[in-house]
Amino acid sequence: MAIVSLREAINQAIDEEMARDERVFLMGEEVASYQGAYKVSQGLLQKWGPMRILDTPIAEAGFAGLGVGAAMVGLRPIVEFMTWNFSLVAYDQIVNNAAKMLSMSGGNFHVPIVFRGPGGAAHGLGATHSQALESIYAHIPGLKVVMPSTCKDAKGLLKTSIRDDNPIVFIESEVMYGDKGEIPDGEYTIPLGVGEVKKTGSDVTIVSWSKILAYVVWKAVDALQEELNISIEVIDPRTIKPMDYDLIVESVKKTNRLVIVEEGWPFAGVGAQISHEVSSRAFDYLDAPVERVTQEDVPLPYAHELEVRSLPSVDKIRAAVKKVLYRD
Amino acid sequence: MNWYDDMLLVRRFEEKCAQLYGMGRIMGFCHLYNGQEAVSTGAIKAAITADDYVITAYRDHGPAISKGVDPRKILAELLGKYTGTTKGKGGSMHIFDREKNFLGGHAIVGGHIPIAAGVGFAIKYRREKKVCLCFLGDGATNIGAFHEGLNLVGLWKLPVIYIIENNKYGMGTAVERASAVDELHKKALAYNIRSEVVDGMDVLEVYKKVKAAADRAKETYEPALLEIETYRFRGHSMSDPVHGHYRSKEEVEKRKQSDPILLFADTLKEEGMATDQDFEDAEKRIKKIVEECVEFTENSPEPPIEELWKDVYFERNGA
Numbered sequence: 001m002a003i004v005s006l007r008e009a010i011n012q013a014i015d016e017e018m019a020r021d022e023r024v025f026l027m028g029e030e031v032a033s034y035q036g037a038y039k040v041s042q043g044l045l046q047k048w049g050p051m052r053i054l055d056t057p058i059a060e061a062g063f064a065g066l067g068v069g070a071a072m073v074g075l076r077p078i079v080e081f082m083t084w085n086f087s088l089v090a091y092d093q094i095v096n097n098a099a100k101m102l103s104m105s106g107g108n109f110h111v112p113i114v115f116r117g118p119g120g121a122a123h124g125l126g127a128t129h130s131q132a133l134e135s136i137y138a139h140i141p142g143l144k145v146v147m148p149s150t151c152k153d154a155k156g157l158l159k160t161s162i163r164d165d166n167p168i169v170f171i172e173s174e175v176m177y178g179d180k181g182e183i184p185d186g187e188y189t190i191p192l193g194v195g196e197v198k199k200t201g202s203d204v205t206i207v208s209w210s211k212i213l214a215y216v217v218w219k220a221v222d223a224l225q226e227e228l229n230i231s232i233e234v235i236d237p238r239t240i241k242p243m244d245y246d247l248i249v250e251s252v253k254k255t256n257r258l259v260i261v262e263e264g265w266p267f268a269g270v271g272a273q274i275s276h277e278v279s280s281r282a283f284d285y286l287d288a289p290v291e292r293v294t295q296e297d298v299p300l301p302y303a304h305e306l307e308v309r310s311l312p313s314v315d316k317i318r319a320a321v322k323k324v325l326y327r328d
Numbered sequence: 329m330n331w332y333d334d335m336l337l338v339r340r341f342e343e344k345c346a347q348l349y350g351m352g353r354i355m356g357f358c359h360l361y362n363g364q365e366a367v368s369t370g371a372i373k374a375a376i377t378a379d380d381y382v383i384t385a386y387r388d389h390g391p392a393i394s395k396g397v398d399p400r401k402i403l404a405e406l407l408g409k410y411t412g413t414t415k416g417k418g419g420s421m422h423i424f425d426r427e428k429n430f431l432g433g434h435a436i437v438g439g440h441i442p443i444a445a446g447v448g449f450a451i452k453y454r455r456e457k458k459v460c461l462c463f464l465g466d467g468a469t470n471i472g473a474f475h476e477g478l479n480l481v482g483l484w485k486l487p488v489i490y491i492i493e494n495n496k497y498g499m500g501t502a503v504e505r506a507s508a509v510d511e512l513h514k515k516a517l518a519y520n521i522r523s524e525v526v527d528g529m530d531v532l533e534v535y536k537k538v539k540a541a542a543d544r545a546k547e548t549y550e551p552a553l554l555e556i557e558t559y560r561f562r563g564h565s566m567s568d569p570v571h572g573h574y575r576s577k578e579e580v581e582k583r584k585q586s587d588p589i590l591l592f593a594d595t596l597k598e599e600g601m602a603t604d605q606d607f608e609d610a611e612k613r614i615k616k617i618v619e620e621c622v623e624f625t626e627n628s629p630e631p632p633i634e635e636l637w638k639d640v641y642f643e644r645n646g647a
Binding site: 025057065067070077102108110112141142166 | 381383412413414415416417418422424425426431432433434436439440441442443444445446447448449450451453472473476477479480483638639640641642643644
């Protein structure tokens, strides 16, 4: 076991896969000379040279589409968005070209490409720079959506994503890049579509992922287990699409109560989809309606108090957990 | 006569499409290539090889035929048959053929322009001697993806030849009503890309200019933009009238005087390379091919329902 930061874990995954497969290259804004806007690609230009580590102009539609074209004829691009917010100007390329190409071409062209970068809110960045877009991308057939909450998962899942033959939306968190965690020594990968029970428990299941799990849910779990004298099971699906419903359903059959905590907006959010699946498959096991904690249904404001009030919090999770326990 | 056959096949194929569309056999949008045949024949059939790539927008039957895509499969695709180029998944606007290096058939205006940049990137990355021809309409030069794609190709010197098929109208809006610069080739100047205007009614001229640009790109990776002046003899799509309110009947009739197929026939006759008999023979050959397309299509099955869930995600068999 080694202790590395999240940015180092991601850097290692890219570096190892570039060594393994010469078709893999990385491009994006500031990934080369600048060494990465968040230093994720530090040292890669020096090691792999300018044909495989490429600074792009500020032109997301252009370089995302370039990646799709390169993937269609046999390369395996990793396209970094400085943040996922900027992917919205490349949305046509991701949705119409990357996601649909295999189906629309009747199997003629597949698109092995990884779009990656940080998503979600940081601190005080305002409405355009704070978006959790996973439900939007998970909505699109043809895309897989991956969201690690630990360094170990980030490295293993990214390596698998780079080897996958489909377009991958890989969403990291900018506030977590410096956070450290253990990763196994040597080669390892983690399959997509397989979630993990991060903590076993018996009274309530909480499903959450990425930064909200790492930063908010764990705090809530620590507080609430003691405060309410309960045992909470925590599931990290790690992959939003395909979603590991089986793991969640099995957990709910044991705990009979489910709270889903996500950073995105409530309407048609990922939690709504999980909630439906659980209602459909484990209705008789539920002792309370499924509760969701999401961001408020507003564009995220700048002012600190408003920002904090809008996002999922320990208080909101406490209220949801108490509700499914009928202790509110 | 090889080129003449290609042009005539595109023309007669599209006429058959119009007929089948009128009979309600072809659904959706269907954009015909009539009038623009010298562009696909001169640029694709004549100027590049099977190893080179072609990508285009939704007016794609002509370029696909010129790239060697089986016209029987194209017609089958238009009728939604399982034997179609994309098993009935794509339709008229989305013709693809991996074996022929035909990369579509793209229906969001301008969306394929960065894809071509990526194909050029892959060629350079692997140090191959190939080129990617990317066809686009005059209307596509106003969308962001055009400018982002051209900037990348100019910046990184990628072997892509952008071919603007300037048929004077983006649907019903004339070029000068949509673009601040109506000499569209000038847009390449902003991206340090060599550009030229080409007479798109003259197949020999198209061949010469595209060949020169393609050969240069294969040697030096230098991109180019060619504004090929052409004209569509039919409406924007089958849903539209031939002229309508945006252009006069007289204008269309006048343009038809410079029909690229008739002009090429004149040239062949003047050069003593073909006789009237040869053209009659060509009509017979092409008629037979189009009949075979119809027969193949009529005898083809519909896609099975199980096909609905296939090809959403790519899975390797045993790899």
